[in-house]
Amino acid sequence: RKEVEQDPGPFNVPEGATVAFNCTYSNSASQSFFWYRQDCRKEPKLLMSVYSSGNEDGRFTAQLNRASQYISLLIRDSKLSDSATYLCVVTPGTYKYIFGTGTRLKVLA
Amino acid sequence: DVKVTQSSRYLVKRTGEKVFLECVQDMDHENMFWYRQDPGLGLRLIYFSYDVKMKEKGDIPEGYSVSREKKERFSLILESASTNQTSMYLCASSSPPSGASTDTQYFGPGTRLTVL
Numbered sequence: 001r002k003e004v005e006q007d008p009g010p011f012n013v014p015e016g017a018t019v020a021f022n023c024t025y026s027n028s029a030s031q032s033f034f035w036y037r038q039d040c041r042k043e044p045k046l047l048m049s050v051y052s053s054g055n056e057d058g059r060f061t062a063q064l065n066r067a068s069q070y071i072s073l074l075i076r077d078s079k080l081s082d083s084a085t086y087l088c089v090v091t092p093g094t095y096k097y098i099f100g101t102g103t104r105l106k107v108l109a
Numbered sequence: 110d111v112k113v114t115q116s117s118r119y120l121v122k123r124t125g126e127k128v129f130l131e132c133v134q135d136m137d138h139e140n141m142f143w144y145r146q147d148p149g150l151g152l153r154l155i156y157f158s159y160d161v162k163m164k165e166k167g168d169i170p171e172g173y174s175v176s177r178e179k180k181e182r183f184s185l186i187l188e189s190a191s192t193n194q195t196s197m198y199l200c201a202s203s204s205p206p207s208g209a210s211t212d213t214q215y216f217g218p219g220t221r222l223t224v225l
Contacts, residue, residue: 034213043199043216044152087151089214095140095159097214101151 001026004090006100014108017078021103023088024070032091033064033071037084038102044087047073078107112136113217115200121223128187130220132200140203141183142214143167143175145196152199158183159205190224197221 006023013019025033033050048055050062050071061074071088085102092098116131134141142157144167154167156175164175172194176184183202187194198221201214 032212041197041219041221043219045216046213049213095157095165097142097154099152101149 003027003092003098004088004100006086006088006103008101009104010106011103012106012108013078015078015080017107018074018076019078019105020072020074021086021088021105022070022072023090023100023103024068025088025090025092025098026069027090027092027098028066028069030090030092033062034089035060035062035071035073036087036089036099038087039084044099047086075105078105080107080109083107113200113202113215115198115217115220117220118218119221119223121225122187122190123225124191126187126190126224128190128222128224130185130187130198130200130222132183132185132202132217133181134183134200134202134215134217135181136202136215137180138202138215139180139205140212141177142201142203143173143183143185144199144201145169145194146199146219147196155185190222192224195222195224 035047036044037047038044054063059076063072087102088100113134143155144152158177174186200217203214204212
């Protein structure tokens with residue numbers, strides 16, 4: 001089993017739709033969690049950290065479920081500019097960042 | 110804004126050449142990392158450094174070495190480039206962990222290396 005798993009997609013959604021991605025992780029000792037966004041042929045950029053209590057940033061909501069060992073990202077009112085690959089990152093130890101292979105989102109006009 | 114820069118966006122080298130990839134960060138971060146990213150495999154850690162002159166092997170260090178002589182600069186060296194080292198190379202930096210939390214990584218723009 002991979003340490004971090006994501007559905008590769010692509011998720012094709014119309015503009016204005018709500019879309020959600022999950023990311024499962026295997027190491028229950030993991031402490032920090034992040035979602036990154038990566039555009040084609042560009043570097044990953046931090047979208048948001050994921051806190052135990054869940055957190056929201058505009059149209060984006062991240063949740064952590066420690067019991068089931070997954071994190072989620074919800075995007076409301078999708079924009080064309082949201083089209084990208086979304087990477088989840090889990091840190092099972094100091095200096096150790098495990099990246100998922102990413103979920104590709106395409107928002108269609 | 111955190112800024113991480115890499116010396117080249119695109120690089121073409123021949124098999125057997127020695128290749129240097131440079132990374133500089135301007136946020137006084139202690140930690141620096143080198144990853145490679147390949148389709149379907151995601152980001153894989155090559156080496157990281159948590160202090161000047163300190164280095165630790167990541168998951169795929171074979172064929173690579175690193176150098177960290179100054180805090181802001183972390184270099185990746187391919188001693189003798191091979192075609193299977195054709196990849197996107199990403200440098201990242203972060204602050205040290207605080208308690209149980211590991212801090213966010215910030216990435217450079219990447220170097221797309223082709224080895225012929």
